[in-house]
Amino acid sequence: MNYTKFIGIDPGKAGGISVIDSGGLRTFKMPQSIRLMVDILAAEARSNEKILVIIERVGMYRSDPAKGGKVFNIAKMIENFSGCKNATELAGLSFKMVEAKKWQGYLRLYDPKESHTQRKNRFKAFAQSVFPDVKITLSTSDSTCLAIFAAKGVKNNPEMIAKLPGND
Secondary structure (H helix, E strand, C coil), X not given: CCCCEEEEEECCCCCEEEEEECCEEEEEECCCCHHHHHHHXXXXXXXXXXXXXXXXXXXXXXXXXXXXXXXXHHHHHXXXXXXXXXXXXXXXXCEEEEEHHHHHHHCCCCCCCCCHHHHHHXXXXXXXXXXXCCCCCHHHHHHHHHHHHHHHHHHHCHHHHHHCCECC
């Protein structure tokens, strides 16, 4: 796997898209439409580089329906996840999917005892430490971490990356 460009996609409603390549890091807040997402990804695909796209895999757990309004948010996130997969394919790119615990664990960021706010702020601080010259926001911190996960995984553990499910 000789990838030269790494794209991380966080499908959350306040998610984002991050691109790491020889030019550094570029980030995008989650586009409001599939069309805009396709445009961003297709522009990256035109570079003729070997691209690895990692999309955070989301789903519903058995205990989630007992948590009231959380089900609606999860359903929306699953819809966004499907849109991200479709946009990636429409842009002519293949993708791999990874669960949050896996990429967070690999980057040593997983801590189930933290609140949502603490976790998001820590992910932002981590991404900012890797790319101090790029403004990282809460919307783009997870996607940046996903792109970092992809780049580090290819370099240090290509077998793990190869085993991730996807459309390739």
